[in-house]
Amino acid sequence: MQHVRPEVVGAATRLWLCGDAGAGYVEIPSENIQSFELRQSAVPLPPAALSGASQKTAIGTLPIPVKDGIKDLIASTALRHQIDPDFVASVVKAESGFNPAAVSPKGAKGLMQLMPRTAAGLGVTNVLDPAANLEGGTKYLRQLLDKYDSDAVKALAAYNAGPQRVEQYAGIPPYRETHAYVARIIDDYNRKKLQQQAPSTSTSPPASK
DSSP states (O other): OEESEEEEETTEEEEEOSSSTTTOEEEEEGGGOOOOEEOSOOSOOOOSOOOHHHHHHHHHTOOOOOOHHHHHHHHHHHHHTTOOHHHHHHHHHHHHTTOTTOBOTTSOBTTTTBOHHHHHHTTOSOTTSHHHHHHHHHHHHHHHHHHTTTOHHHHHHHHHHOHHHHHHHTSSOSOHHHHHHHHHHHHHHHHHHHHHHHHHHHHSOOOOO
């Protein structure tokens, strides 16, 4: 998992996902770690705006088992709210596995698993409609990114556990589910970005010295 710095805490290793100490981390048993991969920017920071053509190309090449119609909806909705479509796709993958009819035991529904109260607050009347669900969920994600100054870790934690918990703990709340949720999305997003960079990296000539 890509991270900013590791910190050994007892039998676990804490992987900080941001530079700020309170921004968020994931704890993993030290015995399960084979090596560290430090990166300058481990947390996905959705751009304020990218060209529609370039973003649609990116989302269209994702190796995910999802219908083209859902891909297009994710791309267009993400662009409308100025979020990287790959980032929204990673959230949808974690939430519902791209199943527009998904319903959780707690009552969350649709592609972005909106709870009834959250959906109502976002103006979504039919949570099982893919377009409406994506619009509401992406709008909410945009609100959270704005609230936390584009800190994707805090925004994801708030999407999963609620903003009040993130504020209570000044970062990711100490829930195993939330830590795993944030790590899963960031890992999926980073992996897609690295895969997209690989072809250009392999074909580019080395810089002259």
